[in-house]
Amino acid sequence: MVKEREHMEEPxxxxxxxxxxxxxxxxxxxxxxxxxxxxxxxxxxNVVALRGxxxxxxxxxxxxxxxxxxxxxxxxxxxxxxLMKPSAGSVFLNGRNMTRITGQELVSLRQETVSFIFQEGNxxxxxxALDNVAQPLRHAGVRAREARRxxxxxxxxxxxxxxxxxxxxxxxxxxxxxxxIGRALITDPKIILADEPTGALDPIxxxxxxxxxxxxxxxxxxxxxxxxxxxxxxTFANRALELRDGxxxxxxxxxxxxxxxxxxxxxxxxxxxxxxLPPDVLATLGGPGRFDINDLSRDxxxxxxxxxxxxxxxxNVEMILAPACPACGYIYGESTEEECPSCGSSRPMVASS
Ligand SMILES: Nc1ncnc2c1ncn2[C@@H]1O[C@H](COP(=O)(O)OP(=O)(O)O)[C@@H](O)[C@H]1O
Ligand SMILES: [Mg+2]
Numbered sequence: 335m336v337k338e339r340e341h342m343e344e345p346x347x348x349x350x351x352x353x354x355x356x357x358x359x360x361x362x363x364x365x366x367x368x369x370x371x372x373x374x375x376x377x378x379x380n381v382v383a384l385r386g387x388x389x390x391x392x393x394x395x396x397x398x399x400x401x402x403x404x405x406x407x408x409x410x411x412x413x414x415x416x417l418m419k420p421s422a423g424s425v426f427l428n429g430r431n432m433t434r435i436t437g438q439e440l441v442s443l444r445q446e447t448v449s450f451i452f453q454e455g456n457x458x459x460x461x462x463a464l465d466n467v468a469q470p471l472r473h474a475g476v477r478a479r480e481a482r483r484x485x486x487x488x489x490x491x492x493x494x495x496x497x498x499x500x501x502x503x504x505x506x507x508x509x510x511x512x513x514x515i516g517r518a519l520i521t522d523p524k525i526i527l528a529d530e531p532t533g534a535l536d537p538i539x540x541x542x543x544x545x546x547x548x549x550x551x552x553x554x555x556x557x558x559x560x561x562x563x564x565x566x567x568x569t570f571a572n573r574a575l576e577l578r579d580g581x582x583x584x585x586x587x588x589x590x591x592x593x594x595x596x597x598x599x600x601x602x603x604x605x606x607x608x609x610x611l612p613p614d615v616l617a618t619l620g621g622p623g624r625f626d627i628n629d630l631s632r633d634x635x636x637x638x639x640x641x642x643x644x645x646x647x648x649x650n651v652e653m654i655l656a657p658a659c660p661a662c663g664y665i666y667g668e669s670t671e672e673e674c675p676s677c678g679s680s681r682p683m684v685a686s687s
Pocket of ligand 1: 383401404405406407408409
C-alpha cells in the first residue's frame with residue numbers, strides 16, 4: 335500500500351478558504367481478529383475464549399458489552415487493556431499496536447491511555463483511599479507530595495474527601511468504587527474498561543456510579559467499554575455489543591434490555607464474511623443445516639433450508655460431516671454433533687472418500 339503511494343503523483347494543494355481541515359479520527363481502541371486460548375493440563379482440554387473478535391471504539395464513545403457468563407467478556411477486557419496478550423490478533427490503543435510492543439513502552443502506553451475498573455477488589459488493601467488514588471501517579475514518576483495533592487483534588491471531585499485516610503476494608507461498596515474511579519481517572523485516560531462495575535453494589539450506589547461515568551464522559555470525553563448486565567448502563571451507552579462464545583454476534587441500540595436482546599438485534603457479519611447466529615435465532619431457524627440462497631441483493635439475503643441429508647457437488651463427490659475436528663483432532667465417531675464438544679469449533683463438511 336505504502337509503496338504504491340510513493341509512485342503516485344504529488345496531489346495538487348487546493349487552498350481552502352473557509353473549510354477547516356479535520357484529521358480523520360483515530361479510534362481510541364481497535365481490535366482486529368482477536369483469538370485467545372487458555373491452555374489447560376486437565377482432560378477437558380484448552381478453552382477457546384475469543385474466536386476472531388473485532389471492534390473499534392471512537393473517541394468519547396460509550397460501548398456496553400452484554401453476554402452470558404463464560405462468553406469471554408472478562409477475557410476481552412484484559413486483552414484490550416494489555417493485561418494479557420491475546421493468542422492471536424492485534425489491539426491498537428490510540429493508533430498504536432499494543433500487541434507489538436513490550437516492556438517500558440507497553441507500560442507507558444497503558445498508563446497514558448487506559449484504566450480499569452473491576453466489579454470489586456480494585457484497591458490495594460494496605461493503602462488508604464488517598465494513597466490508592468495517588469499510586470498510579472507515583473508509578474508514572476510523579477513525586478509523592480504532588481501525587482497526594484492531585485489525589486486529594488480527585489477525592490474532592492468525587493465527594494469522598496472525608497474518607498481520604500480510611501483503609502479500603504472500612505469503606506462501603508459505593509465508596510470503594512468511587513475511590514476505584516478516582517484511581518482510574520488520575521492518569522487522565524482516553525478510555526476506561528469496566529468489568530461489571532456496579533455488579534456488587536446496591537441499586538442506589540450503582541446509580542451514583544453510572545451518573546459519575548456519564549458526567550466523566552460528557553465533561554472530559556472519556557470513552558468507556560463497560561461489561562454489564564445493568565439496563566441503566568446500557569441506556570447510557572451509545573451502543574451495546576452482544577458477545578457469544580468469544581465473538582460479537584449482534585449490535586443493539588442504546589436502550590437494550592439484557593433479558594430481551596431479541597427485540598433490538600442487528601446481526602453482525604465480520605470482514606471474513608462470517609455471521610454467527612444468536613442461539614434463539616438459530617433455534618427459530620430449526621437448528622444448524624444447509625440453506626439455498628433464494629434472493630440476494632446488496633442489502634438483503636433470503637435463504638431456504640435444504641432438506642436432504644447429503645449434498646452432491648460437481649463430479650459427484652459426496653459431502654459428509656468431518657469425522658474428526660480439524661482444530662483439535664477430536665474424533666466424532668457416530669455422533670452427528672455440528673460443534674466440537676472438545677474445543678467448540680464448528681464441524682465442517684468434507685468429501686467422503
Ligand atoms: N485463567 C483461565 N484459565 C482457563 N480458562 C479460563 C480462564 N479464564 C477464563 N477461562 C474460560 O474462558 C471462557 C471465557 O471466560 P471469561 O472471559 O471469564 O467470560 P465472562 O467474563 O464472559 O464470564 C470461559 O469458558 C472460562 O471458563
Ligand atoms: Mg467476567
